[in-house]
Amino acid sequence: MSETFLPELPQELWRAGKLELAHGVQQSLRVIRMATAGLGRYLAEVESRGVKDLYGYGRTAAWFADIAGLSVGEAGAVVKRAIALNPSRALDGSEVPAALPATAAVAAEGLVGDERIDQILEILKRLPADTSVEDRANAEKILATLARNAGPRQLADAEANLLALLDPDGDEPKDPEPAEPRREITLERRKDGFWKLTGLLDDETGARTAAALEAYAQPRPVDEFGQADLRMKCERMGDAWVDLLDLAIACPDQPGASGYRTLVNVTIGLEELKSGLGTACLDFVGTMTAREARLAACDCLMLPVVLNAAGEPLDVGRLRRFVTPGQRRALNIRDGGCAFPGCHRKPKNCHAHHIHHWADGGPTDLRNLVLLCGFHHRLIHHGDWEVRMAADGLPEFIPPQYRDPLRHPRRNTLHHA
Structure with a gap:
């Protein structure tokens, strides 16, 4: 003391x-x-x-x-x-x-x-x-x-x-009571660019939906520095909906996407994409910031259409930027989930992040890829944390100076005993 x-x-x-x-x-x-x-x-x-x-x-x-x-x-x-x-x-x-x-x-x-x-x-x-x-x-x-x-x-x-x-046997399972299905979903785009989702679900479907959303809407664990998740429950539920949507779109049997995480066409200037400054056009119906486009392009949540200064298309969704199924399996085995220190999220909830961004010439290979959940992916792109590949071929993270004045490298030890 x-x-x-x-x-x-x-x-x-x-x-x-x-x-x-x-x-x-x-x-x-x-x-x-x-x-x-x-x-x-x-x-x-x-x-x-x-x-x-x-x-x-x-x-x-x-x-x-x-x-x-x-x-x-x-x-x-x-x-x-x-x-x-x-x-x-x-x-x-x-x-x-x-x-x-x-x-x-x-x-x-x-x-x-x-x-x-x-x-x-x-x-x-x-x-x-x-x-x-x-x-x-x-x-x-x-x-x-x-x-x-x-x-x-x-x-x-x-x-x-x-x-x-x-206690491997656990409690006795209880049989769910059947209920007559009734399901309605309405989705409409508002004038301010947001989408309004409303619906009506039967008891069983509602319970399943609530369970799925609650599983992904839990507050993020307090990190090693004591920082808590400050999102309201409605915000956590909205983020959980995005996680579930990503999982559905990434399914190989999902119609129209073949398991790729391609959602929409995004048109952006090459300089904006490299710098992260400016805006991008989202399917010609709205906009997103260039920083968001840069983050999303890591795991190809969209099909980028990159323009030069004259507005001419330079590239329309280069397929080599996609992480191949084989690479994704190798990442899942190597990282075991989100590689950020202290994060518990599993591989299915993670994006493949380019350590050296492809827009800056970074290759799509295992030495330049790391699994990150949505929250820590955004933190790496927009915060002061840094990620690098160590000499042993495993990712390590450098905290900002205000967290650790000596900036000691850290790793996630939760996924591998």
């Missing part, structure tokens, strides 16, 4: 640069978490000695609620974590080990907050009742190690894997 301190705030915070702001938030968060872990050790000791003998209260939570100005429920949650993370003493004075020793070690370093600790506690509660002490301890170590850099979704995925390992 003594080695970690808050940086001195500038007198006028608005003068601080983005690196100073980011580092201040990160350091403050770690100090808060370490202080919370220290508070937990005090509360665990009070609980071990007996709060009734010490202060005359019936429960530690009631005493702590009074001195902290909290409700008993709020104080109870803090005390519950403290008891789980710290050792106690039995009636004979012997030490009783902590229930979550690995999680306690991570919490003491300031690397995990209350939310992840509570999630680990809940996950361990849901393990099968006949789980051995050794297996339970190993599960806690796995979750604590993962919690250093993981968000809620990644811990939930780990829970599913643990339950599949410890």
